[in-house]
């Protein structure tokens with residue numbers, strides 16, 4: 426059990442990659458706190474509690490400082506300390522050419538996918554510094570490394586998460602507080618499942634590995650970064666993308 430005795434906050438743990446991370450971390454002995462805007466997180470947490478894993482859900486909006494501060498406070502109050510943050514909450518965008526950009530849609534994606542990560546890091550780092558360190562994993566994307574036509578705010582936000590991660594890692598490099606990010610390729614989550622079959626087919630064709638990734642495969646990489654097995658790694662962006670960015 427690589428996370429035995431550790432407390433982990435996972436944002437966006439109600440579905441997809443975040444839910445897979447919550448399940449894997451719990452199996453590895455962590456106490457789980459899921460912060461999500463969707464009450465679907467209740468059933469994810471209930472399944473952990475039913476399996477005798479310490480877990481709780483707090484309704485959370487990562488764009489709100491007071492909501493995120495409360496999430497970290499509750500984790501500390503309930504489980505005594507905070508060791509791991511996975512800043513995973515995110516939303517996709519409506520693809521549009523820049524000359525037709527809708528600034529309201531742009532701002533929503535920036536608020537959740539970028540500012541939400543910064544706010545989550547802010548309040549988690551405070552708790553971790555108080556207990557002598559920790560591990561933060563931010564969820565980026567292949568679109569933080571390569572471009573894609575008609576992607577605007579999502580590409581901008583994810584690229585910013587990659588460099589935010591590097592700078593934040595350097596800030597805390599001597600505080601035993603490691604900060605890394607994971608950049609998934611296309612993962613089999615509701616986000617992709619709900620696309621038309623033709624679009625799904627085109628996406629799979631673009632994956633060198635010839636298939637979509639499973640949320641559990643991303644969770645494995647996040648577990649590595651959360652655990653002491655990655656003690657030499659900070660400021661890294663690990664591409665879990667089936668070869669997408671190798672082309």
Ligand SMILES: NC(=O)c1ccc[n+]([C@@H]2O[C@H](COP(=O)([O-])OP(=O)(O)OC[C@H]3O[C@@H](n4cnc5c(N)ncnc54)[C@H](O)[C@@H]3O)[C@@H](O)[C@H]2O)c1
Nearest residue numbers: 437439440441442461462463486487514515566611612614
């Ligand atoms: N699925 C993919 O192919 C893929 C690829 C690369 C990166 N990612 C990234 O992985 C992360 C998880 O994506 P997923 O595919 O599991 O999506 P998902 O939609 O299954 O999960 C995202 C979760 O974030 C939550 N969320 C949204 N807005 C929130 C807010 N304001 N506050 C708190 N929670 C909020 C949602 O309720 C949801 O539970 C995202 O950051 C996404 O950008 C996904």
